[in-house]
Amino acid sequence: MSRARVVVLGAGPAGATVALGLQRLGYQVCVVSEWRRFAAVEGVSQRVLDGLRQAGLLRALACAAAPSPRRVAWNGARQLLNQEFLLDRRRFDAALREDLRAAGVELIEARVRQVDSTAHGHRLSIEPGATLLADFLVEARGRQAPLAGRRWRGPETLSLLNHWQEAAGQPASAVESRADGWAWMARLADGRCYWQLTLDAASAELPGKEQLAAYCAERRGQSALARELFGAQALQPVSLYARSSTATLFHEAGGANWLRVGDAAMAVDPLSGNGIFQSLSSALQAPAVINTLLSQPQFGELALRFHQARVEHLFRRFARTGRDFYALEQRWPQQPFWRSRSGWPDSEPLHAGADFSQLRVERAPVLRGALIDEAEVVVTADQPLGIWHLQGLELAPIVRSLQQGQLDQALAALPVEHKRMVQGWLLAQGYKP
Incomplete structure (x- = not known):
């Protein structure tokens, strides 16, 4: 042992x-x-x-291919949206x-x-x-x-991953919506091709295990994006791996x-x-x-x-x-x-709007060097876990000074660049002098 x-x-x-x-x-x-x-x-x-x-993880970092354009077909519209590293x-x-x-x-x-x-x-x-x-x-x-x-589990989700080999070519990726789910696809420079169909596990009408590869090939044949990205091999049944992708x-x-x-x-x-x-x-x-x-x-x-x-x-x-x-x-x-x-996990916005009235100082756990410690942080509408530092400057004393009507004195003690940084941050939180 x-x-x-x-x-x-x-x-x-x-x-x-x-x-x-x-x-x-x-x-x-x-x-x-x-x-x-x-x-x-x-x-x-x-x-x-x-x-x-x-x-x-520098060796792992070196594995990323050069950025390639990502095509998106969603809600009936097609566009090039950002780039991604494969x-x-x-x-x-x-x-x-x-x-x-x-x-x-x-x-x-x-x-x-x-x-x-x-x-x-x-x-x-x-x-x-x-x-x-x-x-x-x-x-x-x-x-x-x-x-x-x-x-806590989200909607039960199933992904069917297919891969096959084609001739070498230009790397690219794409995502498209379908009536019963969505598909992501990519081809690498050496000709390896991947296509993954994501469906609702409960409502998907899938054939038996033996027919799944042919089913996926048929679905690829119905996709204009797949026909643009891949060659004729994409229309044939290929290697397949099914897995849960439930959140x-x-x-x-x-x-x-x-x-x-x-x-x-x-x-x-x-x-x-x-x-x-x-x-x-x-x-x-x-x-x-x-x-x-x-x-x-x-x-x-x-x-x-x-x-x-x-x-x-x-x-x-x-x-x-x-x-x-x-x-x-x-x-x-x-x-x-x-x-x-489209309604899970809740109806809360991804980013809450600035609301100065919600600014408050609380004690919370923070990362201090190689240990977890406790400190005063400033909780905002969009940062419920709190903000400890603003580029090395503790925010809680500044906010406390503001709440006590002593902001000018607190800012006067700061270097000019820190003063401007704090003023800009307060304005972004909805503060109106």
Whole structure:
């Protein structure tokens, strides 16, 4: 038997980010992961690449192809909307492992058969019969992670991923709405092609498993975008992988000696286009949360509150992003797929308008160096978790001075550039001198 202080389950972007962050803090870390079971490609934004760079995943970052235009056919209109970087997930996953090995993180490529947990630690049974002990466990196996625990689920969603090989050509991607769902498609420069159809799991009228590949080929043949993007091979049945893509949020993302990160904590609707970004967002904060739980357990409840609040905040932001894009499609409002998604998760706006009357100062958990601490933050209509610093300047004392009628004195003590920055921020919040 071997023993690791922290064991991370999963070597995707979330698991790799947590492992590297913990190792920098001096923890003994072991990552246990099996390979992805299917070939896939993802389109990501510049902020995903920025997140990979911040996490130190430079080999994984280098896997991103040059930006390519994304065609969008939605609500009867067609346009070129932004650009996205295409990631071959098998190459990307291999590069994540290279980043871990290069940093000296122990990596075990194996399937976890069973996890037995107590308040004193965790005992993992991994193939082909080995045992691993951990003081702290990080669950980062994405949507495939065991689903024990209470969770909030969005409309049940099914995605059918198809892939095949064509001749090399110009990389491109596209998304289009259909009466019963939507399809995302991409081709890489080496001719690998991907097409994914996303449907409502409850209302989709699908044939049996043996006919699914032919069904998808027929659906591609009905798409003008697919005929433009792909060659004749797209009209034939090809390799297919079916998976759930239901949005999921766990009500409890951590405990005294365990933490969920990435898709294992919350998995968003793929239409939001933020899967890897949200994984990185929750994982970048996790090392400080874990460090607090292990080194300063008296602040453990504060650290868990910090992690849970940010996981839930991200989930709702991404869910509302998807909702608003679904709502733009007006041709089939009574179809079950569109009816259930254009109003979920709620009717709250994605971004709340500025409202100076809602500004208030509260004590809340904050990230201070490599630990979670508590400080006074300024809560706004659009930032319910609160803002601690504005480019290094604490905001709470400024807002308190304003509320006490002493803003001029507080601003007079600041350098000119800070004074202008604070004045601009207050005006953006609806403040009227």
